[in-house]
Amino acid sequence: MMFSKQLFILSSRPSVELLQHESRDPVSFFLRTIITIISLFIYSNAFAVTPTQALEQNLSQLHSMQANFTQVVTNARGHVLQKSSGEMALLRPGKFRWVSNSPTRQLIVADGKKLWIFDKDLEQVTVKPLSKSLDNSPGMFLSNSPDNLSEYYNVTSEKNPNNFLITPKAEDAQFTSIELQYSNNELVFMQLHDQLGQTTKLAFTHIKVNSELNPKLFMFHPPKGVDVVAGD
Numbered sequence: 001m002m003f004s005k006q007l008f009i010l011s012s013r014p015s016v017e018l019l020q021h022e023s024r025d026p027v028s029f030f031l032r033t034i035i036t037i038i039s040l041f042i043y044s045n046a047f048a049v050t051p052t053q054a055l056e057q058n059l060s061q062l063h064s065m066q067a068n069f070t071q072v073v074t075n076a077r078g079h080v081l082q083k084s085s086g087e088m089a090l091l092r093p094g095k096f097r098w099v100s101n102s103p104t105r106q107l108i109v110a111d112g113k114k115l116w117i118f119d120k121d122l123e124q125v126t127v128k129p130l131s132k133s134l135d136n137s138p139g140m141f142l143s144n145s146p147d148n149l150s151e152y153y154n155v156t157s158e159k160n161p162n163n164f165l166i167t168p169k170a171e172d173a174q175f176t177s178i179e180l181q182y183s184n185n186e187l188v189f190m191q192l193h194d195q196l197g198q199t200t201k202l203a204f205t206h207i208k209v210n211s212e213l214n215p216k217l218f219m220f221h222p223p224k225g226v227d228v229v230a231g232d
Contacts, residue, residue: 051157051164052150059149064091064213067204074199081198094130095218109220115231116220125222128231 066089073082084103090096098108105120110130117126149155154167166178174194181189186209190202222228
């Protein structure tokens with residue numbers, strides 16, 4: 001089997017105050033990283049006629065996935081703004097779990113209808129409709145039909161038939177471009193450019209694809225005593 005790779009990029013120039021706000025805003029953090037991340041666990045396919053068709057075929061094969069992750073966010077000058085690590089799991093359609101253990105403790109759960117974001121350090125839960133969280137985002141790779149991929153994204157693979165560059169057609173999308181890096185048909189690294197110009201790099205290890213997952217992973221009940229806030 002051929003060794004194939006892909007990458008995922010983004011860049012930004014936010015102010016220091018904005019960066020500090022974004023790092024603590026669970027909804028913005030989710031949009032910038034989690035939605036983007038979970039949607040990109042796709043298998044390479046060299047037999048499709050176009051890159052878009054390749055992604056459509058690969059997406060139809062993805063049903064579930066688990067992995068450990070490390071994440072690094074940098075600004076346009078390459079200065080590190082944030083580092084984190086943890087575990088993630090997804091179950092198509094529309095369910096995922098993202099656990100950040102370091103440096104801040106945060107749990108994000110999508111149960112198919114709602115998105116729950118639990119900041120353990122702040123003792124606060126933010127809840128919002130999942131549909132609003134996934135609009136114009138890479139999460140549509142998992143939540144929507146692969147047949148609609150060309151409606152929302154431009155997909156190219158100039159460097160390698162198995163390497164995909166993805167750009168959204170919507171002007172209000174949460175990212176500007178994505179590249180994916182695969183090894184042995186598994187997504188092992190991503191780099192993304194968002195609208196703020198920041199670069200988010202994610203490395204994945206201990207990847208399991210299409211294994212049976214416990215449905216309880218994608219359920220969430222706010223702990224007693226925490227504040228519950230409705231998101232936009």
